[in-house]
Amino acid sequence: MRISLVLLSLVLAGVAGSVLWRRFSSPASQPRPLDPAFIRLTPSELSTLPLATRFDMPMGSEHGALTYNARAFRISRHLGDDLNGIGGGNSDLGDPVYAAGAGRVVYAGNPGPGWGKMIIVAHRLLEGDELGPVVQTMYAHLDSMQVQTGQKVRRGEVIGTVGTAEGAYLAHLHFEVRLGPYVNPGQGYADTPLNRVAAEQFVRAHRGAGADVLSPDSEKD
Numbered sequence: 239m240r241i242s243l244v245l246l247s248l249v250l251a252g253v254a255g256s257v258l259w260r261r262f263s264s265p266a267s268q269p270r271p272l273d274p275a276f277i278r279l280t281p282s283e284l285s286t287l288p289l290a291t292r293f294d295m296p297m298g299s300e301h302g303a304l305t306y307n308a309r310a311f312r313i314s315r316h317l318g319d320d321l322n323g324i325g326g327g328n329s330d331l332g333d334p335v336y337a338a339g340a341g342r343v344v345y346a347g348n349p350g351p352g353w354g355k356m357i358i359v360a361h362r363l364l365e366g367d368e369l370g371p372v373v374q375t376m377y378a379h380l381d382s383m384q385v386q387t388g389q390k391v392r393r394g395e396v397i398g399t400v401g402t403a404e405g406a407y408l409a410h411l412h413f414e415v416r417l418g419p420y421v422n423p424g425q426g427y428a429d430t431p432l433n434r435v436a437a438e439q440f441v442r443a444h445r446g447a448g449a450d451v452l453s454p455d456s457e458k459d
């Protein structure tokens with residue numbers, strides 16, 4: 239019994255050691271690698287997240303004009319909305335992608351084939367919001383990224399540009415809204431919605447302004 243306990247602790251120590259080694263051995267200059275384990279935002283990270291009082295669409299105009307949703311949430315198990323420029327094809331390649339709301343970048347990297355460059359921004363919602371206290375907006379297949387992990391962003395700030403996930407698709411923005419404090423690049427399709435909600439619908443419900451109202455820069459949070 240005692241020997242098996244000793245063996246068990248040796249195995250556990252080995253596992254913990256290799257996890258730590260992998261975590262800290264990657265060079266700091268590399269983009270954050272895909273960690274299959276969930277990262278949970280700590281209570282202090284959560285309490286210092288910028289408050290998002292309003293949301294706008296991340297492409298086209300503030301209410302998404304000049305774009306269309308080519309594959310909406312839950313169509314063919316899709317976990318996001320695929321936003322395209324109205325010109326179709328690759329006409330939107332390089333168009334700006336805006337932070338949908340005030341928040342902090344919690345992931346900016348390339349998690350693997352099929353995703354291309356991806357940014358995840360975490361937002362604190364107004365008290366009493368039924369989807370709160372924390373949501374994340376996720377922007378994928380980007381051609382370029384203009385922000386880094388840890389950076390604060392304002393609503394409407396350019397965070398990257400529309401891309402093709404390195405030639406995997408015609409240019410479009412895969413846009414998701416996720417609930418809760420667990421950060422993980424994850425997958426774009428699943429049998430169940432996981433922690434995702436319909437992104438376009440979420441923004442419409444959280445615009446805090448009429449559908450015809452654009453937001454002047456001075457009012458951006």
Ligand SMILES: [Zn+2]
Binds near residue numbers: 316319411
């Ligand atoms: Zn998609």
